[in-house]
Amino acid sequence: xxxxxxxxxxxxxxxxxxxxxxxxxxxxxxxxxxxxxxxxxxxxxxxxxxxxxxxxxxxxxxxxxxxxxxxxxxxxxxxxxxxxxxxxxxxxxxxxxxxxxxxxxxxxxxxxxxxxxxxxxxxxxxxxxxxxxxxxxxxxxxxxxxxxxxxxxxxxxxxxxxxxxxxxxxxxxxxxxxxxxxxxxxxxxxxxxxxxxxxxxxxxxxxxxxxxxxxxxxxxxxxxxxxxxxxxxxxxxxxxxxxxxxxxxxxxxxxxxxxxxxxxxxxxxxxxxxxxxxxxxxxxxxxxxxxxxxxxxxxxxxxxxxxxxxxxxxxxxxxxxxxxxxxxxxxxxxxxxxxxxxxxxxxxxxxxxxxxxxxxxxxxxxxxxxxxxxxxxxxxxxxxxxxxxxxxxxxxxxxxxxxxxxxxxxxxxxxxxxxxxxxxxxxxxxxxxxxxxxxxxxxxxxxxxxxxxxxxxxxxxxxxxxxxxxxxxxxxxxxxxxxxxxxxxxxxxxxxxxxxxxxxxxxxxxxxxxxxxxxxxxxxxxxxxxxxxxxxxxxxxxxxxxxxxxxxxxxxxxxxxxxxxxxxxxxxxxxxxxxxxxxxxxxxxxxxxxxxxxxxxxxxxxxxxxxxxxxxxxxxxxxxxxxxxx
Numbered sequence: 001x002x003x004x005x006x007x008x009x010x011x012x013x014x015x016x017x018x019x020x021x022x023x024x025x026x027x028x029x030x031x032x033x034x035x036x037x038x039x040x041x042x043x044x045x046x047x048x049x050x051x052x053x054x055x056x057x058x059x060x061x062x063x064x065x066x067x068x069x070x071x072x073x074x075x076x077x078x079x080x081x082x083x084x085x086x087x088x089x090x091x092x093x094x095x096x097x098x099x100x101x102x103x104x105x106x107x108x109x110x111x112x113x114x115x116x117x118x119x120x121x122x123x124x125x126x127x128x129x130x131x132x133x134x135x136x137x138x139x140x141x142x143x144x145x146x147x148x149x150x151x152x153x154x155x156x157x158x159x160x161x162x163x164x165x166x167x168x169x170x171x172x173x174x175x176x177x178x179x180x181x182x183x184x185x186x187x188x189x190x191x192x193x194x195x196x197x198x199x200x201x202x203x204x205x206x207x208x209x210x211x212x213x214x215x216x217x218x219x220x221x222x223x224x225x226x227x228x229x230x231x232x233x234x235x236x237x238x239x240x241x242x243x244x245x246x247x248x249x250x251x252x253x254x255x256x257x258x259x260x261x262x263x264x265x266x267x268x269x270x271x272x273x274x275x276x277x278x279x280x281x282x283x284x285x286x287x288x289x290x291x292x293x294x295x296x297x298x299x300x301x302x303x304x305x306x307x308x309x310x311x312x313x314x315x316x317x318x319x320x321x322x323x324x325x326x327x328x329x330x331x332x333x334x335x336x337x338x339x340x341x342x343x344x345x346x347x348x349x350x351x352x353x354x355x356x357x358x359x360x361x362x363x364x365x366x367x368x369x370x371x372x373x374x375x376x377x378x379x380x381x382x383x384x385x386x387x388x389x390x391x392x393x394x395x396x397x398x399x400x401x402x403x404x405x406x407x408x409x410x411x412x413x414x415x416x417x418x419x420x421x422x423x424x425x426x427x428x429x430x431x432x433x434x435x436x437x438x439x440x441x442x443x444x445x446x447x448x449x450x451x452x453x454x455x456x457x458x459x460x461x462x463x464x465x466x467x468x469x470x471x472x473x474x475x476x477x478x479x480x481x482x483x484x485x486x487x488x489x490x491x492x493x494x495x496x497x498x499x500x501x502x503x504x505x506x507x508x509x510x511x512x513x514x515x516x517x518x519x520x521x522x523x524x525x526x527x528x529x530x531x532x533x534x535x536x537x538x539x540x541x542x543x544x545x546x547x548x549x550x551x552x553x554x555x556x557x558x559x560x561x562x563x564x565x566x567x568x569x570x571x572x573x574x575x576x577x578x579x580x581x582x583x584x585x586x587x588x589x590x591x592x593x594x595x596x597x598x599x600x601x602x603x604x605x606x607x608x609x610x611x612x613x614x615x616x617x618x619x620x621x622x623x624x625x626x627x628x629x630x
Contacts, residue, residue, distance in 0.1 A: 026069040027053050029295060032162050038246075038264035039155030048158040051170050064403035072296060076303045079322055083304055091317045098316035102332055110251065111273040113341040114226040116213045117248045117256035118233070120192065121265035123209035125151040126243050127188045128178050140176045141168060148180065152265060190545075191241045197545045199233055202572070204343045205542065210260075212253050214343040230268050238266075251278065254339025257291050271337075278337035283310035290334050297327075309334050342579060345544045348566075354389055355397075355448025356380050362401045364441040366434070372445050373430055377422035380447045388456050390417035391449020396429045399444035406433065415453045422447060 027049040056062040120126065124142040129135050129151070141150035141159060147168055150159045157172035168175055189208045196203045200213040215229050222229070230247045238244050244266035248259025251273045259281075262269035271281045286308055288298045301307070304322065306315055312335040320328040333339070356379045363369060384390060394416060395409045408429045416422055426447055434440050556565035557573055561580035566573050 023053070023066075023069075025073060025299070026066055028299075029065060029069050030056065032160070037155070037160050038261055039152045040158070040160065042156065043158045045158070048171060052167055055164075055167050055170065060401060061403050072299060076300055079300060080303060082322060083318055086318055086321055094317035094321065098319070098328075098332070101329070102316070102336065105329075105332060105336055105338060109275065109336070109338060110341050111275065112216070113214055113251060114216045114219055114229075114273070115250055115253050115256045115341060115343060116215055116226070116230055116233075117206075117253065117260040118196070118211055118213065118245045119247075119260050119264075120209040121244045121246055122149050122151050123189075123243065124149045124180070124185055127185055128181075130242055135176060138176060139172050139174055140178065141165075142178050142180060144177055144179060147177070150175075188241060188243060192237055192243065192245075193542075194545050195233070195237050195240060199229065200343065201544065202344055202567075203544060205346045205544075212256065212343045214341070227268070227270050230270075234266075234268065252337075252339035252341050253343070254291065254334075255281065255337055258285065258289055261289070282335065282337040283308065285309045287312075287334070292330065293334075306331075309337075342575075344576075347543050348576075351387065351389065351452060353395075353448050353450040354380070354383050354387055354391065354452065355395070355446055356383055357397060357444060357446025357448075359399075359444045360442075362441045362443055364439060369430060369434075369442065369445075370427070372442075373426055373447075374419070374423050376445055376447050377419040377426065380422055380449070381417065381419040384417040384449070384455075388454060389449075389452045390415040390455055392416075392451035392453065393449060394422065394425050395448045395450065396426050397444070397446040397448070398430075398433065398442050400437070401441035401443050403443075408433070415451075416449065417455065422449075 030052045031045060031049050032052075056065075125140055128142055129140070136151070137153065139151070139154035139157060139159070141147045141154050143149070143165065145165055147159060147161055147163050147165060149161050150168070154168070154172055154175055157175070159168040159172055159175060165177055168177075185208060192209075193203075193205070193211070196211055196213060199215055199218050202214070204212040206212060215226055218224075219226055219229055224232075226249050230249055234245055234247060246260050246264040246266060247268040248256040248262065249268065249270035250256040250259050251271070255271050255278060259269040259271050271277055287293050287301055287306060290309065293301075300323070304315060304318065306312055312319070312331050316328075316332065316335075319331055323331075356376060358372075358376070360372070363372065392415045393409055393411050395407055397405070397407045399405050410425055410429060412421065412425045416425060557568050559566050559573075559576055559580060561577060566576050
């Protein structure tokens with residue numbers, strides 16, 4: 001039996017892309033990131049792929065996708081050649097390393113928590129149907145140029161989020177498309193979030209219509225099992241907001257996320273907190289169902305014979321050699337069904353970058369491009385002022401009229417946040433691109449900053465000590481020489497996009513295909529504005545609702561490690577410190593303490609009272625535990 005005969009991709013109605021001919025892999029690529037969305041199981045994906053293929057053939061978007069598909073096919077051929085060479089060697093050492101790592105990870109398994117992932121069913125469509133109930137029983141979608149969501153009647157025809165509107169109309173001529181109303185969706189999401197806070201005040205928003213909760217404490221306090229709690233939660237949301245939600249319950253966030261898609265819409269599914277139940281659940285699960293595995297990684301895994309999470313174990317000796325250590329660890333965690341059990345408000349996570357971008361009609365004039373760069377810098381300045389951050393690395397992102405995406409980065413001699421600096425440091429990068437690409441035409445431009453530094457004013461921390469500067473070079477006023485600069489003042493190396501298997505919030509399934517299949521003459525001004533508004537909406541970090549009657553919740557304690565304010569709750573505060581004290585953090589803290597001890601008497605370090613002593617001794621305990629875990 002050949003790979004093509006065995007491949008689950010063929011079972012979906014599309015030939016196995018790893019070894020396909022005659023654009024079959026491209027047809028699968030064009031199906032988009034939302035192929036695994038609920039309501040698609042009975043759809044003839046072969047028919048859908050043919051319609052998308054012929055509707056887009058000859059367009060600039062199609063040509064770019066075709067080029068990317070060829071590059072991926074060549075990469076897969078190299079992966080297969082490398083695997084063939086490995087098969088001729090002694091892999092005993094690789095098997096032992098893999099088995100040792102699996103044993104180490106197994107020791108970290110935590111089956112004591114009840115984590116829930118909730119996902120509002122066709123959220124935008126459900127909100128619109130409340131105002132227009134006659135649309136509940138007909139195919140309906142929200143979004144004009146590109147669908148943001150569609151109800152389950154439309155999904156039966158193959159329509160889904162991220163699909164170009166004109167393609168959706170070919171699949172379902174009777175489809176009704178409504179314009180977006182972001183204020184309406186935000187208001188409804190606020191109603192849902194208020195209910196979630198009653199079950200877990202520290203719930204974690206993943207987007208405007210989905211969230212994670214840890215209901216372990218709620219179950220203990222109310223002497224209820226997790227399934228009953230989730231049934232009550234779902235019923236309360238449906239009753240008060242008229243929006244139905246689906247839920248997954250599991251011992252960690254990864255299991256819960258996958259489980260929430262099992263009984264959609266308006267259902268729930270639980271994976272028991274038992275190792276055997278978790279392993280059985282993951283064994284036959286297609287890898288594409290795992291959050292963080294997109295179309296590219298799926299094709300690469302399919303080519304070497306990994307279609308389900310259970311297949312990962314048999315190929316464990318090859319994974320690090322073929323895909324790298326990060327991918328190996330990610331895949332082994334998938335095989336074991338491991339994931340994080342800690343759930344915390346989104347605003348407590350450390351941001352890695354702040355950025356803004358917009359799509360527009362093809363633009364080529366130097367004056368126009370500089371005006372666009374200036375307005376982009378001004379938008380980024382507003383976002384940085386709102387988040388009180390500045391960045392040491394500035395990234396320019398552009399998309400050519402051929403849909404080719406290019407990114408460049410520069411490291412200014414100081415952290416930047418003002419529009420003038422953002423523009424002045426980005427301009428040389430744009431200028432050099434214009435020299436490299438004659439008659440350059442752009443359809444997208446963006447700026448983002450990374451290596452962030454807080455601009456919050458320093459004050460006394462929880463222990464009465466002055467907070468350490470977030471700038472290890474000595475503060476925001478310290479200048480430093482930019483590295484690897486060329487004559488134009490830019491560091492010219494491609495800024496890589498995050499790996500798909502990172503499993504972060506911006507995953508393949510959660511993002512829309514901004515590059516719809518619309519030809520230029522159909523890319524109206526209204527559609528472009530809608531696309532740019534949609535790009536930002538639902539991704540803002542919104543603080544969790546607070547209970548006004550609780551004075552304890554309004555009080556905040558500053559963490560002695562990250563200096564961020566935390567809830568004035570002993571258990572939560574200690575849990576947060578536990579989370580902060582990673583091995584690297586402890587190493588830096590010890591180094592900092594050594595410098596402080598050398599410059600002042602020992603008594604001064606411990607003169608801040610018993611809380612500081614407790615924190616230091618607590619840190620040592622966490623360090624030991626961390627070493628045992630890793």
